[in-house]
Ligand SMILES: *[C@@H]1O[C@H](CO)[C@@H](O)[C@H](O)[C@H]1NC(C)=O
């Protein structure tokens with residue numbers, strides 16, 4: 001009790017402190033308030049959506065993936081023969097509040113005639129497929145079209161004239177094929193025009209920066225005029241993300257566009273991380289980790305993303321998925337990545353749908369409309 005009381009008092013002091021800063025900003029017209037970013041620390045009536053635990057809920061999942069034929073094979077675990085279904089039954093419960101119910105019709109109504117875009121690697125694809133299925137489930141009788149041109153996929157609801165798009169872009173900064181090989185240009189964004197005139201953007205980049213060997217998609221890093229074969233990956237990630245932040249500051253008008261950054265999503269490739277030394281990876285995992293603390297190491301990219309985001313002037317909401325994904329060792333496609341048994345793959349980084357990314361969209365919805 002004493003501890004809880006102490007925390008509460010701390011919360012009150014923090015609130016008052018924020019108000020003082022806010023008043024100063026308004027009265028003096030300085031940019032002090034502007035620099036209190038990223039906005040994930042916006043206080044939702046004292047509730048941090050990202051602090052919580054997974055609880056069993058019989059009403060889950062939020063949808064039946066078999067009603068969404070557009071869900072890709074790699075995420076459709078039940079279709080791929082995953083025999084257990086308990087993993088579908090967990091709801092994220094923030095510690096101090098409840099997340100509002102996802103109201104897809106309301107979202108479409110508010111985004112009538114507008115564009116929503118998810119940009120990033122395949123975890124963005126994971127989130128986008130979850131969102132399109134949640135929306136389609138909300139308005140099953142409303143028509144939709146799904147088109148793909150190069151790296152842009154557009155899910156369109158004609159009745160609402162709402163576009164929900166996924167743009168594949170693993171690094172956000174440029175990866176260019178040159179004579180000497182593929183160059184990852186840490187300080188260059190030339191495809192930013194594809195991000196313009198969108199009302200709601202959800203960016204993500206991280207996993208590709210960590211790739212090695214056969215998964216690595218570049219030959220050289222370029223920083224300034226210098227080309228290097230290898231450098232500290234987290235340093236590279238930081239420079240790339242900073243370049244993206246500068247792009248936002250020169251190109252985004254916050255009164256037209258809301259920007260989110262999807263934080264680092266956890267992988268489960270070593271049982272030692274969650275105290276099961278005999279477990280190699282996520283294969284065979286059927287239950288989340290109990291409680292609201294992950295025993296394993298924190299992810300390097302998490303702190304870097306938070307630091308870079310705090311220096312961006314444009315308001316960017318961090319969709320801080322790290323803890324809630326760390327606790328879901330059971331939520332990955334694991335060895336159910338395909339319905340074709342002759343090509344087994346193990347995936348401990350993406351997420352089954354229905355599943356964990358539905359919660360990212362619940363929090364997106366809550367952040368957009370509850371404030
Ligand atoms: C859906 O599309 C069909 C065929 O194009 C059309 O006949 C129908 O009116 C559409 N329904 C709605 C609700 O727009």
Ligand SMILES: *[C@@H]1O[C@H](CO)[C@@H](O)[C@H](O)[C@H]1NC(C)=O
Nearest residue numbers: 081283284285335336341344
């Ligand atoms: C997947 O892994 C589980 C747990 O190790 C195993 O029991 C099952 O037979 C595997 N299924 C396939 C399709 O590989």
Ligand SMILES: *[C@@H]1O[C@H](CO)[C@@H](O)[C@H](O)[C@H]1NC(C)=O
Nearest residue numbers: 073338339340341342343344
């Ligand atoms: C399964 O994958 C193998 C190897 O890629 C392929 O030869 C076979 O045709 C596939 N079977 C089905 C049913 O898709």
